[in-house]
Amino acid sequence: MIDLHLHTFFSDGTLSPEELVSYAKENGITTMAITDHDGVSALERGIIAGEKLGIRVMTGIEFSTEDENGIYMHLLGYGFDWRNKALNREVEMIRKKREERNNALLAALNNIGLYLSEEDLVIREGQDYVGKPTFAIALMKKGYISSPKEAFTEGKFMRSPAVRKIHREKISIQKAIKLINDAGGISVLAHPMKIAGIGRKMDFFQELDDLLVKLKNWGLDGMECYYRTHGKEEAMRLKQMADYNQLIVTAGSDFHDCYYDHSVVPGGFFVDDKFDENQMIHQIQHSIEGKKMV
Secondary structure, X not given: OEEEEEOOOOXXXXXXXXXXXXXXXXXXXXXXXXXXXXXXXXXXXXXXXXXXXXXXXXXXXXXXXXXXXXXXXXXXXXXXXOOOHHHHHHHHHHHHHHHXXXXXXXXXXXXXXXXXXXXXXXXXOOOOOOOHHHHXXXXXXXXXXXXXXXXXXXXXXXXXXXXXXXXXXXXXXXXXXXXXXXXXXXXXXXXXXXXXXXXXXOOHHHHHHHHHHHHHHOOOOEEEEEEOOOOHHHHHHHHHHHHHOOOEEEEEOOEOOOOOOOOOOOOOOOOOOOOOHHHHHHHHHHHHHHHHHO
């Protein structure tokens, strides 16, 4: 009934906001959040579509961030004012940095014999976002690969050494948390098992716990414990950590499309007998209301 991690074609998804809301409803979702990467363009249309179809659509966003030690992680924001000026200024700056990164990616791919042009990256009319999944679709349409997933084969295509050297400057996690909180929303650490850079020096969960303490001091409100690639033991361990650190527990599928990848659907994540979606919604609402009262 709940999925708080969904993408539209305003970032690297393939469905319009209206199509996404309709597809979520078909899959039994009654509360959802549109969490496009570094952007808020889909939110107004998604909210209106939700009102028409009887689905609650929360404002959402997903930032690519890093901390002072270079730990790369994604941060989700919920319930914020999507018209907030400071947040939109940062979104515009991130967009410009992404364009610079994309030009460098095009050059790197061409240098290894994968010839793409800017026109090849236009997947739909009116498109204003190009991310790595866009490159994957373009490579497939040009016949270099048979599916977008193949583009991320280790050592090849988008994961070839020349391409992997190209990085986009990321917003600091501390700044991203503050932006979301100052806009009246709550900040949530996305898919923690995917965090790059921890678990090398000591036990992964010990390093994650240390990271959570730091992030909470910076204003972090929650953690995405239920996620499509989190198994039972991982989800239970993450929930225990969230509860111990007094963080809101959230759930999301990270759904992007129903054309190229049929393995993920809205609501497509493991849940256990401790999963209480009503309590989750109540905690999120309570926390958002608390921010508005400050």
